[in-house]
Amino acid sequence: MSLAVADTCLLINWLSFRRWEDIFRLFRRILLPSIMVPELRSQRIRGRVEELVYRGRLAILPRADYVDREALRIFNLVNSTPGLPRIDEPEAYGLAYAALHGLPFLTDNASPKVAARSLSSLKGVVVYDSLDLLVMLYRGSGLRTAVEEFMSDTSVVFSRERLREAGVELEPRGG
Amino acid sequence: MSREEVEKLAKLLGLELDVESYLRAAEELARRVAEGAELRRRSADWAYIESRPEPLRTALKLLVETGDVKLVSAVTGISPETLECERIEARIPRLVV
Numbered sequence: 001m002s003l004a005v006a007d008t009c010l011l012i013n014w015l016s017f018r019r020w021e022d023i024f025r026l027f028r029r030i031l032l033p034s035i036m037v038p039e040l041r042s043q044r045i046r047g048r049v050e051e052l053v054y055r056g057r058l059a060i061l062p063r064a065d066y067v068d069r070e071a072l073r074i075f076n077l078v079n080s081t082p083g084l085p086r087i088d089e090p091e092a093y094g095l096a097y098a099a100l101h102g103l104p105f106l107t108d109n110a111s112p113k114v115a116a117r118s119l120s121s122l123k124g125v126v127v128y129d130s131l132d133l134l135v136m137l138y139r140g141s142g143l144r145t146a147v148e149e150f151m152s153d154t155s156v157v158f159s160r161e162r163l164r165e166a167g168v169e170l171e172p173r174g175g
Numbered sequence: 176m177s178r179e180e181v182e183k184l185a186k187l188l189g190l191e192l193d194v195e196s197y198l199r200a201a202e203e204l205a206r207r208v209a210e211g212a213e214l215r216r217r218s219a220d221w222a223y224i225e226s227r228p229e230p231l232r233t234a235l236k237l238l239v240e241t242g243d244v245k246l247v248s249a250v251t252g253i254s255p256e257t258l259e260c261e262r263i264e265a266r267i268p269r270l271v272v
Contacts, residue, residue: 012256
């Protein structure tokens with residue numbers, strides 16, 4: 001895989017992970033829609049994003065009307081469905097862009113995954129969350145260590161079902 | 176929202192949707208997401224949350240209850256990035272289901 005579109009929250013979490021550069025073993029370049037850039041305000045994150053853009057690892061996508069139209073339809077459907085976590089406009093835009101260009105979409109929000117499985121207009125997109133990325137990057141005990149480090153660095157917690165599906169067994173927490 | 180209402184909405188939006196699988200997945204997701212609230216209340220660093228200035232303090236408490244960065248951002252006007260960084264500092268788990 002060479003390109004992927006990322007949601008801001010996933011990107012921020014990965015930039016907080018001690019092995020954040022490993023994501024570029026999966027994707028040569030990550031695309032971030034320009035509509036998401038105003039969401040990045042802290043000096044630390046902006047500095048890292050600017051460095052990645054300079055190194056050609058991150059590209060900012062210009063906004064396009066034809067993507068906006070598709071994004072609005074996804075936004076309205078998902079946010080009208082009880083039980084589904086909310087999707088915001090930038091995330092809907094990223095998902096629509098990924099679908100229209102046959103690229104993977106990276107997000108830790110489960111709603112885009114649900115939408116991608118049921119909407120014919122999203123058939124071209126594969127949605128990966130952080131656990132999917134860790135599973136693709138590491139194997140065996142290395143995977144377990146990476147999952148533990150990721151959870152510690154980012155305060156992301158993977159559900160028991162997801163860890164079981166991924167074949168990851170974590171040490172029970174004390175206390 | 177009933178099956179018929181989802182069908183009607185999808186049609187109105189011009190979307191071709193497998194309504195059965197969509198609603199089944201939404202129901203399963205809601206069940207998994209609901210488990211996160213107790214985990215967040217238990218794991219959060221409450222001393223850190225209470226030490227933050229307003230409106231951040233209220234936003235973090237809302238985040239503990241909802242687990243939804245995008246929703247809290249929309250309600251409080253605080254950027255998702257600020258919330259995500261504060262969430263990590265406050266040890267509020269983000270449950271990936």
